[in-house]
Amino acid sequence: MKQEWSERQRPPRLERRLEFPDYEATRAFLERAAELSEQSGVYPDLSFGRTYVNVTLHAPDGATEVDDTLHRFARDLDVLVAPADDVSAAPASRDGSASA
Amino acid sequence: MKQEWSERQRPPRLERRLEFPDYEATRAFLERAAELSEQSGVYPDLSFGRTYVNVTLHAPDGATEVDDTLHRFARDLDVLVAPADDVSAAPASRDGSASA
Numbered sequence: 001m002k003q004e005w006s007e008r009q010r011p012p013r014l015e016r017r018l019e020f021p022d023y024e025a026t027r028a029f030l031e032r033a034a035e036l037s038e039q040s041g042v043y044p045d046l047s048f049g050r051t052y053v054n055v056t057l058h059a060p061d062g063a064t065e066v067d068d069t070l071h072r073f074a075r076d077l078d079v080l081v082a083p084a085d086d087v088s089a090a091p092a093s094r095d096g097s098a099s100a
Numbered sequence: 101m102k103q104e105w106s107e108r109q110r111p112p113r114l115e116r117r118l119e120f121p122d123y124e125a126t127r128a129f130l131e132r133a134a135e136l137s138e139q140s141g142v143y144p145d146l147s148f149g150r151t152y153v154n155v156t157l158h159a160p161d162g163a164t165e166v167d168d169t170l171h172r173f174a175r176d177l178d179v180l181v182a183p184a185d186d187v188s189a190a191p192a193s194r195d196g197s198a199s200a
Contacts, residue, residue, distance in 0.1 A: 023143065027134050034127050037150075043123065047147030047154075050137075054147075 005074050012059040012066050014074050019087045023050045032080040042073040051087075105174050112159040112166050114174050119187045123150045132180040142173040151187075 006015045020026040026048060033055075037043050045056040055077065057070045106115045120126040126148060133155075137143050145156040155177065157170045 023138065030130070038123065043150035045147065045149045047145065049145045050143035 004078070007066055012063060014055075014057040014066055014070055016055045016074070016077075018053045018055065018081060020051045020053070021087050026051055026053060029053060029080060033077060036073070036076055036080065040073055040076070042069060044073070044077075104178070107166055112163060114155075114157040114166055114170055116155045116174070116177075118153045118155065118181060120151045120153070121187050126151055126153060129153060129180060133177060136173070136176055136180065140173055140176070142169060144173070144177075 004016050007013075008015060018029065020029065030046070030048065030053065033044070033046065033053075042057070045058060047054045047056075057066065057074060059066050059070065104116050107113075108115060118129065120129065130146070130148065130153065133144070133146065133153075142157070145158060147154045147156075157166065157174060159166050159170065
């Protein structure tokens with residue numbers, strides 16, 4: 001599980017915060033995430049403003065831990081975040097220089 | 101100000117919760133709201149899941165009350181909620197019968 005996601009308990013969930021350079025990038029990400037939800041049937045709780053998106057993946061009611069379905073969705077969502085988009089990532093990757 | 105919006109203090113803001121019959125309706129509303137934001141330059145904090153959207157319109161930092169810009173955005177947003185969409189509205193309007 002890449003470091004950007006935090007796994008929490010009570011209730012069991014995965015959380016990640018994304019920040020974007022502008023609303024256009026935020027909106028493009030939300031569009032891609034919506035398509036992923038429709039394909040996978042997993043619907044995260046998303047809260048967003050102009051340049052941020054907080055993603056929460058709740059385990060189903062009664063579950064005691066986050067299952068593989070959510071971990072897989074989290075990984076798929078990571079793929080949708082173009083490196084140049086997520087400005088909350090380490091500064092080195094924000095200036096567009098090819099990171100090793 | 102239509103009854104669906106709640107005005108709160110500390111910090112000053114307008115809040116409204118919308119519920120939709122399915123994800124398609126939720127997504128269509130979010131799309132319309134995004135366009136309204138780009139036209140008006142007002143960017144609410146939205147949190148949503150498969151069939152709900154919570155809208156929060158925060159007054160600018162330092163403001164002591166919600167100003168006309170936000171009240172106008174709230175009214176414009178109301179227009180975007182097609183009567184059949186918002187299932188949190190009164191039951192009479194949900195079955196599609198023409199309300200007086």
